[in-house]
Amino acid sequence: MYSISGTCRLGADIHIDIRKYEHYSELVFEEYAFEGSPVLPTVREFHLSLQRWNQLVSNLADIEQTIQELKNGRDVRLEEHLGGNYYLSIKGGFETVTLRKYRIKEGGTDLRPTRTGITLKFEEFERLASLIPAIERLVPELTTIQPCYMQPDHANLLVALYCSECNPNSAL
Ligand SMILES: [Zn+2]
Numbered sequence: 001m002y003s004i005s006g007t008c009r010l011g012a013d014i015h016i017d018i019r020k021y022e023h024y025s026e027l028v029f030e031e032y033a034f035e036g037s038p039v040l041p042t043v044r045e046f047h048l049s050l051q052r053w054n055q056l057v058s059n060l061a062d063i064e065q066t067i068q069e070l071k072n073g074r075d076v077r078l079e080e081h082l083g084g085n086y087y088l089s090i091k092g093g094f095e096t097v098t099l100r101k102y103r104i105k106e107g108g109t110d111l112r113p114t115r116t117g118i119t120l121k122f123e124e125f126e127r128l129a130s131l132i133p134a135i136e137r138l139v140p141e142l143t144t145i146q147p148c149y150m151q152p153d154h155a156n157l158l159v160a161l162y163c164s165e166c167n168p169n170s171a172l
Helices: 050-058 060-071 122-130 132-138 140-144 157-161
Strands: 003-011 014-020 025-035 040-049 078-083 086-090 096-104 111-121
Touching: 003 122, 003 132, 014 132, 025 050, 040 050, 040 111, 050 060, 050 078, 050 140, 060 078, 060 086, 060 122, 096 122, 111 122, 122 132, 132 140
Parallel strands: none
Antiparallel strands: 003 014, 014 025, 025 040, 078 086, 086 096, 096 111
């Protein structure tokens, strides 16, 4: 069970809920869509842990620069690992920022996109960036969470090498 500590609207049909569980919180993107046949209203959810959110925030300057260069007509792309095979990507031709979980299929070697993801228009992402201080006020523990690679146990090389968050595919 969880409670909602806050809701931040990003666009007409997309918002973020901050879900607070007993021992942790997470950010959940919720997008309303009309899909399928027959067409039915659905809610698409995308969950981001606080640590992965912090990783996104720490890459904000690169992300904003990529968006600006694309708006100026330059052909650039960006891919950032947020942890646990969750990636943020921006590429030319789409005015969007995509957050998506990837995985290596059993027996395979390629990292492939899964259906778990969310796509934000540039203006929705810019709204998200402007909400960072508000989200940090709603989730005070965000300011004290250390990046995974800074956790004390990562001083042990084997722990760091096989960490499912930092190096999710190393055990394969
Ligand atoms: Zn780690």
